[in-house]
Amino acid sequence: MRFDTLRLDHVGIRVTDLAIAEDFYAKLGFTRDPEEFSPEAKACGLVHPTGLRIHLIYNGQPAEEGNVLLDAPVKRPGYTHAAFIIDSMDELVEWLAREDIGISEGPVMMGHGRRNVCFIRDPDLNVLEFNEILAH
Template sequence: MTIKRMDHVGIVVEDLTAATEFFVELGMELLGEGPAEGAWIDGIVGLDDVRVDVAYLRTPDGQGAIELTKFRSPLAGTAEPSAPANTLGLRRVMFTVDDIDDTVARLQPMGGELIGTVEKYGDSHRLCYLRGPQGIIVSLAEELS
């Protein structure tokens, strides 16, 4: 048996609206949002009395997706929201964009904070890390050729 595809990345957030708006401004399409609760979700996540609000977003090419989840019950645990990029665990999500400077400029008023600087990688890409809502690190790449 082989993997058919990677379906989506799940991100737990406190402010679902702000996180959704951030990823929509990045260029993702909001496919759906709403609540989920019941025995089926309790069983999946291994917690009792789970009540969540979820937003599901897709990249314009239809190949990647993000599921943003706000836990209403039980409340989400806390993690260091500004953990550095070398912290163990899932740390970032990368997107290829048309214009990295424009993307950074559009996301900064929404709380996007450039972690370092925009750098050129050889002759192929310009790259940067941007911290978004709840400390989510978004890596951006602009193809140069």
């Protein structure tokens, strides 16, 4: 059987505190979707004005060693980050500074100068990547 994948629906991000995470992602433009809030499942759907969706899974326990997928010496399988396309890296970097959100890596050119890439971490150390696609 063959089927076509049409688009990505959402990315699930495990967090320890829903209020803190929701506040952080609100700074990035995400708002709660009341139809995607499930206290029983400890899941809260957020939507961005562009239509991007994330689900905050708020059953995480604080990790003493940082992000267990990225910061531990032994690399375990799992999703390591979500990546977003932006219009201007300069504007993102300026905005991050105003919001006092630290950059964990970048901006740096990747892919033979095709992408300007920057990484940040949310309050639970989940990694978010931002890409400015450059003209050739």
